[in-house]
Amino acid sequence: MEFLKTYLDYMVLGTLGLMSFIMLAFAVERYVYFWRVRLAHFPHIELLKVALTRNLTAISSIGSNAPYVGLLGTVLGILVTFHEMGQGGKIDVNTIMLGLAMALKATAAGLFVAIPAILFYNGLLRKVDVLTSRWAAMQDGHA
Template sequence: MIFDFLKHNVEIFIIIILGIMSFIALWYFVERLIFYKKVDVSIYKTQTQLEEDLTKNLTSLYIIYSNAPYIGLLGTVCGIMITFYDMGASEGIDAKSIMVGLSLALKATALGLLVAIPTLMIYNGLLRKVDVIINKFKVEKDEAK
């Protein structure tokens, strides 16, 4: 039955998805830091070309930080559904098992936030670095005139 499948696998799927999202966020963060450290603004003819190169992969970080809480929430909703299903299927209602089920369900939301918050901080930090590099480009172009 679908609830048995969810009961045994939903937590694993949510953790795997959030793990992949956090790995991608970390990968893009490191890649962008290396690129920003090595970027030479003098090779760019236009600001648009520079902006395209500087903002590469930032959209992916935006998608990760904006959707990770929803992935966690999906896990929480599934966990609560499973807990309610178990409550309805059992003969006696045990408060301990209900609380354990709900606390495990909320773990998914916490994991989603654990992925989203650092990714948001990384995204904003990288946007600031983009602004600084673009300003450096503008200064060099103004000095060259």
Template sequence: MVYFRKIFFLSKVKIEEFKKKGELENTLTNNLTTISTIASNAPYIGLFGTVCGIMITFYKISESSNFDTSSVMLGLALALKATAFGILVAIFATIVYNGLARKVEVLMTKWEDLNEN
């Protein structure tokens, strides 16, 4: 996963090897946009799964000649799992993104301190 690769990379980067601030910043922030995009879009993907699950449940109800409450509830419960999963992914990705962004800030500050004239 991109999360763990980025965490490992930031722990091993040698800021002394970079001569230009922009080069260091580009290297440190590579893939952070991907993590941010996952964090912001995961709930929507989960919600889309929920809508699809509810639509399938309603379709099955319309095809059935008898109305069974337990099958409707089961279908709705399964549909809501998609939203729950999307929210969990978003929370995890947001926590990881914020931690990585802070690590980038710390490394940039250390680089600036090393290169003060």
């Protein structure tokens, strides 16, 4: 239990920080790729879709799972707080509230990572739709 008490914040916030870094790196990479992609180089629409959607699954997975990582941190933080209450024998309201507030920051951090990830994912997915539509128009001779 001492291990959790000492390292819980580092583990949860470190994991969320890593998830955020990966998400941002993939989002920037995709935007740069979309800006530079040459649609005429793709002979088939399925090959284009494969190239355009690369790394989008990772961004979506981070957006979907970051709140759960934060929630896990919150649950473990509350567990540590209750364990300390049970060990001490005294119930101090200030200590309880401080422990719960510290635990809830993990959920907030998870949402802080998830919301931009989902926004990036949706924006990138829209760009994939636009680029595939442009490719189809080029094939019909309307571009």
